[in-house]
Amino acid sequence: MRPFDYQRAEGMDHAGRLVAAENxxxxxxxxxxxxxMKLQVETPQALVDINRVGHAEIEDTDDGGLWIGTLATNxxxxxxxxxxxxxxxxxxAILAGATQQLRNRATTGGNLCQRTRCYYFTNIDQPCNKxxxxxxxxxxxxxxxxxxxxxxxxxxxxxxxxxxxVALSALAATVHIATAEGGTRTVPVREFHRLPGDxxxxxxxxxxxxxxxxxxxxxxGEGKQIYRKVRERSSYAFALCSIAVIVEMDGDMITRxxxxxxxxAHKPWHNPEVGEVLVGQKPGAALFDKAADVLLRDARGYxxxxxxxxxxxxxxxxxxxxxxxxxx
Numbered sequence: 001m002r003p004f005d006y007q008r009a010e011g012m013d014h015a016g017r018l019v020a021a022e023n024x025x026x027x028x029x030x031x032x033x034x035x036x037m038k039l040q041v042e043t044p045q046a047l048v049d050i051n052r053v054g055h056a057e058i059e060d061t062d063d064g065g066l067w068i069g070t071l072a073t074n075x076x077x078x079x080x081x082x083x084x085x086x087x088x089x090x091x092x093a094i095l096a097g098a099t100q101q102l103r104n105r106a107t108t109g110g111n112l113c114q115r116t117r118c119y120y121f122t123n124i125d126q127p128c129n130k131x132x133x134x135x136x137x138x139x140x141x142x143x144x145x146x147x148x149x150x151x152x153x154x155x156x157x158x159x160x161x162x163x164x165x166v167a168l169s170a171l172a173a174t175v176h177i178a179t180a181e182g183g184t185r186t187v188p189v190r191e192f193h194r195l196p197g198d199x200x201x202x203x204x205x206x207x208x209x210x211x212x213x214x215x216x217x218x219x220x221g222e223g224k225q226i227y228r229k230v231r232e233r234s235s236y237a238f239a240l241c242s243i244a245v246i247v248e249m250d251g252d253m254i255t256r257x258x259x260x261x262x263x264x265a266h267k268p269w270h271n272p273e274v275g276e277v278l279v280g281q282k283p284g285a286a287l288f289d290k291a292a293d294v295l296l297r298d299a300r301g302y303x304x305x306x307x308x309x310x311x312x313x314x315x316x317x318x319x320x321x322x323x324x325x326x327x328x
Contacts (some may be wrong), residue, residue, distance in 0.1 A: 071108070116130065156266065193267030226244070
């Protein structure tokens with residue numbers, strides 16, 4: 001780890017000014033950033049401690065939704081009575097990630113901003129456009145078992161590794177951001193993360209000096225909420241494929257279907273057409289296969305991760321069958 005300066009912010013505006021400085025980064029739990037600093041993937045000249053800026057609360061909103069502050073820990077969020085009762089897909093997604101010790105430290109904002117665990121990104125001796133623009137993407141012709149099959153580019157095929165953001169995407173949450181000028185702006189969580197395109201080093205839409213204040217989740221609806229994570233071992237492993245599903249039924253008809261996918265792309269993947277295929281239809285194997293066709297029509301494997309395409313199809317069918325009570 002390289003030497004760095006440490007500064008403690010006393011408020012959100014103060015934190016924004018400090019973070020806006022060249023090669024400065026915010027730190028709260030540090031569960032991702034410190035690992036990357038040890039590997040010299042991240043080499044900030046200054047760390048800005050934001051643990052005193054507030055925004056750790058979890059509370060009801062006026063419209064019946066929920067506010068989750070940027071410094072709320074993953075443990076506090078998953079254990080919160082309203083999350084457990086009204087947003088179980090979020091609680092289950094959080095509990096599917098990392099270990100209890102890490103969840104005790106990891107925060108909402110840090111979770112949203114975590115970086116990929118691509119082998120080439122975390123190894124400074126390997127080419128990676130995300131870490132060193134213009135150096136190439138070693139994964140495209142290399143070890144790609146955990147890598148993306150949707151939304152890739154010739155610059156990067158890394159995946160977003162988190163679980164919480166997948167559930168927030170299915171829930172249509174909103175990210176609230178403090179700007180460098182002292183104002184605020186909001187971004188739908190479905191638009192917060194970016195696809196790699198020609199700028200794979202830009203993981204999200206945050207600009208220099210901006211910080212996440214928290215997220216709001218809309219009022220809960222009726223229906224079944226499910227989060228399923230398929231991984232290589234039962235704990236502390238990143239998703240090969242994960243699905244967050246919210247389905248409402250009226251009799252034997254699907255009236256609402258919000259779905260988001262992890263482990264398949266550079267961001268939590270949300271394609272509204274998948275839900276549109278399902279709404280107004282009677283659930284069954286043929287319908288689920290049709291939804292998978294829409295989800296995977298542009299999917300591309302890179303050899304080692306070809307299996308993700310049929311895996312996503314099977315997982316989608318299984319989760320939709322559980323959510324609707326249909327038989328496969």
